[in-house]
Amino acid sequence: MPRFGLAAIALAPLVLTAVPPASASASGPETLPPSLRSALEQSPCFQRPVRPAALRAEAAGLLGRSDGPSLYRLAEAHMALPNSVDRMHVAEAYLARAVSAGMLGAALELGAIRATVHGDAAGAFATWLHAASRGDPRSMACVAAALLLGQGTAVDRAEAMRWLTLRDEATRGRGVLAPVTAEVARALSPREVDEGRLRARQPALPVAAPEIVLAREAPRAAPPWLSGIAAPPRPPAPPPDAQTSRATGFVVGPGGLVMTAEHGVSGCAEIEVVAGLARLGGAHLIARNEDLDLALLAVPGLERRPLPVAAQLRLGEEVVAIGYPGRGVASDRPTATLGNVSAEGSGRAAHVVQYTAPTQPGKSGGPLLDRRGQVVGMVFAVRDTRREQLAGLLPSQNVNFAVAGPTLHRFLLDHSIPPAQAPAATAPMDAAQIVDQVERSVVEIICHAPRVGATPARATR
Numbered sequence: 031m032p033r034f035g036l037a038a039i040a041l042a043p044l045v046l047t048a049v050p051p052a053s054a055s056a057s058g059p060e061t062l063p064p065s066l067r068s069a070l071e072q073s074p075c076f077q078r079p080v081r082p083a084a085l086r087a088e089a090a091g092l093l094g095r096s097d098g099p100s101l102y103r104l105a106e107a108h109m110a111l112p113n114s115v116d117r118m119h120v121a122e123a124y125l126a127r128a129v130s131a132g133m134l135g136a137a138l139e140l141g142a143i144r145a146t147v148h149g150d151a152a153g154a155f156a157t158w159l160h161a162a163s164r165g166d167p168r169s170m171a172c173v174a175a176a177l178l179l180g181q182g183t184a185v186d187r188a189e190a191m192r193w194l195t196l197r198d199e200a201t202r203g204r205g206v207l208a209p210v211t212a213e214v215a216r217a218l219s220p221r222e223v224d225e226g227r228l229r230a231r232q233p234a235l236p237v238a239a240p241e242i243v244l245a246r247e248a249p250r251a252a253p254p255w256l257s258g259i260a261a262p263p264r265p266p267a268p269p270p271d272a273q274t275s276r277a278t279g280f281v282v283g284p285g286g287l288v289m290t291a292e293h294g295v296s297g298c299a300e301i302e303v304v305a306g307l308a309r310l311g312g313a314h315l316i317a318r319n320e321d322l323d324l325a326l327l328a329v330p331g332l333e334r335r336p337l338p339v340a341a342q343l344r345l346g347e348e349v350v351a352i353g354y355p356g357r358g359v360a361s362d363r364p365t366a367t368l369g370n371v372s373a374e375g376s377g378r379a380a381h382v383v384q385y386t387a388p389t390q391p392g393k394s395g396g397p398l399l400d401r402r403g404q405v406v407g408m409v410f411a412v413r414d415t416r417r418e419q420l421a422g423l424l425p426s427q428n429v430n431f432a433v434a435g436p437t438l439h440r441f442l443l444d445h446s447i448p449p450a451q452a453p454a455a456t457a458p459m460d461a462a463q464i465v466d467q468v469e470r471s472v473v474e475i476i477c478h479a480p481r482v483g484a485t486p487a488r489a490t491r
């Protein structure tokens with residue numbers, strides 16, 4: 031998916047919710063500096079989306095698939111056709127299906143088509159607000175731009191500042207402003223800036239998806255221009271020692287639903303799941319969020335108890351990290367290490383939690399559990415100490431990162447998967463008891479033959 035800034039208006043998401051806009055500011059878009067107003071008007075939110083013709087070939091073989099990424103690629107293939115209203119209607123149908131399938135990043139182009147092709151600025155704003163309230167940063171930026179310009183909604187400069195603040199916190203950490211946010215802040219009054227930042231601290235509810243009446247449905251059969259394009263040839267297989275990478279996952283729903291780190295399954299030609307002595311093929315990706323590093327797999331034949339996912343997190347609580355360490359460590363059982371939740375965010379995005387349990391390569395995507403056996407995080411990275419060592423500094427120890435449990439909880443809800451709950455009477459357990467209870471629900475994931483150019487599986491970066 032392409033990335034923009036505010037002329038570049040897209041950044042990494044954080045699962046957030048929306049609050050109803052308060053009363054609009056008296057100031058209007060005419061009070062914005064001309065350069066800022068021009069940048070907002072020229073952003074991708076208010077331009078008819080286009081794609082290079084080369085993307086048409088990438089859609090070969092995707093017709094009939096219902097996952098969000100495939101639907102988005104099919105939409106891009108139609109955006110790459112010569113400019114016409116007809117092809118934008120078909121692209122709109124694919125984008126609407128992609129958003130419904132959980133690919134919220136497609137909402138930017140969907141709203142742009144509503145605004146530019148149909149002249150429906152209010153519908154575009156409702157589309158962006160729905161996706162922004164569920165954590166899509168590109169839509170957060172479009173909501174802010176619409177609020178500043180009065181496109182499809184009343185001008186509310188403080189509310190615009192709120193959405194820009196949320197976007198920056200999701201990508202840069204609290205208190206760090208993107209250049210365009212700083213430019214907007216300079217154009218607003220101190221009261222508007224302070225009110226917007228205060229609103230960003232308030233709890234909120236998600237905004238429902240707007241009803242979209244499509245002018246044309248997505249085609250069920252391949253159109254002539256697509257059916258005549260051959261899929262790109264598969265690149266030569268990498269050397270045997272580079273054909274696979276490994277990560278960890280854990281069961282979160284019935285029917286073999288497994289959560290793991292997105293970077294561990296990115297670009298896999300085939301995904302195999304190892305559960306104890308069972309090796310299950312045919313696993314496929316059904317949802318992902320690259321910026322949160324989360325992915326959901328459907329694994330045929332895997333029937334294990336879903337692990338409960340905690341909706342809250344406590345600083346300092348004891349945790350157990352469970353996973354498969356990889357790198358030649360052959361075992362049909364996962365390993366477990368002990369530690370504590372040491373920080374929330376730690377200068378990173380607010381959805382990240384820091385913990386001290388020692389973590390080895392291969393444990394990416396594994397669960398971080400509290401003493402009740404609830405998942406309070408998903409392992410995805412360790413601190414890289416090589417620069418510290420090269421600088422002659424004492425390297426940091428046990429600085430590891432996980433996606434926080436509340437974000438995992440929300441990710442499942444956003445994909446209509448009710449998170450499992452721990453029994454209310456569950457007593458605290460020791461590490462051995464936790465492992466005995468959950469290890470059957472923790473699986474090893476093997477990524478076979480990653481394609482050339484795909485993001486490598488950075489098992490615990």
